[in-house]
Amino acid sequence: MSRSTRPLLITVAGTDPVYRGYCLESVVAGYDVALIDSKPPTWQQHLVVDHEVADTRDSEAVVAAGLALAERHAIAGVVTWDEYSLAPTAALAARLGLPGNTVASMNAARNKAASRARFAEHDVPSAMSTCVDTLAHATAVAHRTGFPVVLKPASHAASIGVVRVNRPDELPAAWVFASAGAGGQGAEGYGVLVEEYLSGPEISVECATVGGITTPLAVTRKEVGFAPYFEETGHTVTADDPLLAEVGPVAVQAVRALGISDGVQHVEMRLTSTGPRIIEVNSRIGGDLIGKLVRLATGLDLPRIAADIACGNVPSLTPTKTRTAAVKILYAPATGTLTTRHLPVKAGVQPPWLRQVSWLHDAGDHVALPPIGDASTARVGFFIVTADSPARAHSRVADLTGRLTLTVVQPHTT
Incomplete structure (x- = not known):
């Protein structure tokens, strides 16, 4: 048993030192941490009090690892900032009787086709989307949707396999690219989606949800390049961004439609000529150091907020800085x-x-x-x-x- 008097938090995956190191460093300031990951800790060895090795995309494996940790420690909460570990983390939290989202809500967030269906059901502005399984099917859907369209895997992240198609003659090469990207995307979704292209600046809204109540915290303005692909080349966060008042309510709608009840969300959208429209909802801290930008610009510590929510504690959602990062x-x-x-x-x-x-x-x-x-x-x-x-x-x-x-x-x- 741990001799520490601090609450112990299990973190599942998300152990990349470049993009997620700051998350772990932030959390250990307030919690002891036990790690579940696909390999033993290396650079983070001095930051964790215990660990278990498991396939972090496999719910049964994560639950078994979490139960093993629970035999040695009193667990206060479970959190992940890894897209592919959202459903397994939800399963573990439920098994331990700890705060967290349902597996169904995480599956809905991970599977973009399921997300679109829920957005339509709840009148959340989004994009027309159809799941396809062949080039012929994709071609028929693209013509019905109207060019340009976007092809993307149903449940990947980091723009893997995502490509814009401007004309019918571009579809064969785009299909090969998207289909290749669809491999290994996770059990929550399958196949390739053909979606309406949303034209306009791309942003994200960083949110915190506690007991079903979502608070928009910050806007991230994005730079995207390498068309027809969607590589993100930069992000900017400004405290008191006036855009938050316009896009925050749309982000809240989207989070609610997916049934997300707790945690930090990274809600991506485009500012189109008809208003903000949702691209997707990631039920974790945004990548590319966005959480670090939020802290530098506003003082809000997203990893600590996520940890507090996971442990049933009241997070601090009051900004303490006013600058740009x-x-x-x-x-x-x-x-x-x-x-x-x-x-x-x-x-x-x-x-x-x-x-x-x-x-x-x-x-x-x-x-x-x-x-x-x-x-x-x-x-x-x-x-x-x-x-x-x-x-x-x-x-x-x-x-x-x-x-x-x-x-x-x-x-x-x-």
């Missing part, structure tokens, strides 16, 4: 071998507004852009800045980006 994600300029990556900022003397510089690839690494590669092969690094206004933050991002050197040697072709 932005992350710029640095992509390779081409597919090939990375030979140079340099940002002229000296360690130890960087300006206080430059909050983080991280590299994901070193010189000599192979890098690949879509459709050959994905985010893991295309991204070279990122940096985070803060400022007293969005304009100043964007100016700082532009200045640093202009001084960045990224060089790739492309393979010879004959």
Whole structure:
């Protein structure tokens, strides 16, 4: 048994040190943590008090691992910030009699076809969507929907297999890309969706839900590139963003329609000519350091909020800061071998507004852009800045980006 007097929280998966390390570091400030992951802890060994190894996408395995931990500790709550572990985490919370969402609500959030059906039932503005299983079916649906359309796997994340199709002649190649991406997407959904393309700026609303009551906390304004693919290249969060008053109620509608009762949500939408329309609801903290941006801009600590809710404690939802935070994600300029990556900022003397510089690839690494590669092969690094206004933050991002050197040697072709 743990000798600590602090409550113990089980975290399921989400152990990437680059994108999720800050989540674990935030949570351990208030809770002891036991980890369930597909491999034993490494970099996080000093942050956890216990662990179990299990397939974090398998509900039975996660429940068994959680029961093993419960034999050794008094468990206060269960949380995940991993998209693919949402349903198993819900199953474990239910088995332990702890606060959490139902498995049905997590399946509805994970399966985009099921989400669209619930949105339609509850009059949540969204997109026309049809699940297809062949190119012929996709072609017929695309013509019925009207071009452009979007093809996407039903229950993946991180824009895997997502592609815009502008014309009928683009459908065969898009079908191959989306179908390949649909592999390994998780048990909650299957196949490929053909959806109406939503035109307009892309944003997300970061929310917290306690006992079925959802509070919109912040707006993330997104940059998306590499058309016809949907790679996210940057995010900006500003405290007191006036857009929150317009899009927050739509996010609340979407969360309610899915039956989500607890936790932190990352609600993606597009600002179309007919108003905000939902892309999807992720029932966990947004990726790409968005939770860190929210904390830098508003003072709201999303990982700690998620932990508090999971343990049945009242979270603090009152902002304590008013500024802007932005992350710029640095992509390779081409597919090939990375030979140079340099940002002229000296360690130890960087300006206080430059909050983080991280590299994901070193010189000599192979890098690949879509459709050959994905985010893991295309991204070279990122940096985070803060400022007293969005304009100043964007100016700082532009200045640093202009001084960045990224060089790739492309393979010879004959």
